[in-house]
Amino acid sequence: MTAPATFGTEALMPALGAYRKIAPEVEVDITLTDRNVDLVEEGFDVAFRIGSMRDSSMIARRLAPYRMAVCAAPDYLTRAGTPAHPRELEQHETIAFSPSARAPWRFVRQGEEVDVTPIRMITVNSGQAVRTAAQAGLGVIMQPEILVRRDIENGALIRLFPDWPLRERPMWLLYYRDRKMTPRLRSFITFATSAFAAPESLS
Structure with missing residues (x-):
């Protein structure tokens, strides 16, 4: 199977x-990669994937966002000031995750959407490295809750704009329609x- 690196490290492995x-x-x-792999060409039975789904040849089971x-x-x-509104991020330095570094940060509150394009002083292709840079005081980050939750709880990082949630990203479990449903594959999908x-889906 394959999964995004941060999800795989912080959620899949503990489970x-x-x-x-x-x-x-x-x-x-398990292969952890932030690249969208070709399941057939690269020999994977199942994949976790974040984002919109376009390939109708695959069965996509919706997971928690x-x-x-x-x-x-x-x-x-303390040094740069605490922004009171998402738009103030445009005056702050940020550390960006390179696969999505150019995308604006989209905040949503009570039907209002705000897109912000911060100043990206550092771009890196590892979520763990982005987190470490933030801990070192190098700037503001946008990272998965599962990666920074403990840092927020222990005060190493301060969460900004708790009343302005970022737009959630859909997450899926994928496998090909014509893939033979073996007992081991069925057990993992279940x-x-x-x-x-x-x-x-919770009850």
Whole structure:
């Protein structure tokens, strides 16, 4: 299987213990990459993917949305000031994640949308490196909640604009329609769609 690097590290790997208990005989081979792989060409049975779906040849099972957070270190905010509105980010330095570095940051509140294009002083292709740069006080970041949650809880990073949530990104579990549904594949699909279920799937 394949999954985005941050999701795989922070969410999928911790969940595998529960899967191993129900399917201890299944050997799990995981590739973590932020590239959209070709499942057939590269030999993957299943993939986690973030964003809109365009390939109708695949079955896409909706999972819980991928939520993002904007935050910065206390010393950076002491030095640069704490922005009170998302538009003030245009006056702040940010550390960007390179696959989506040029995309604006979109905030939504009560039907109002605000797109912000901050000053990107550092761009890097690792979410963990973006987080580390923020901890070092190098600027503001937008990263997945699952990556920065502990830092926010312990005060290493301060969450900005909690009343301006970022637009959620859809997340999917993908597999090809003509892929043979083996018992091991079925067991993982059943597990993953439960462990990472979309809110409307919870009961």
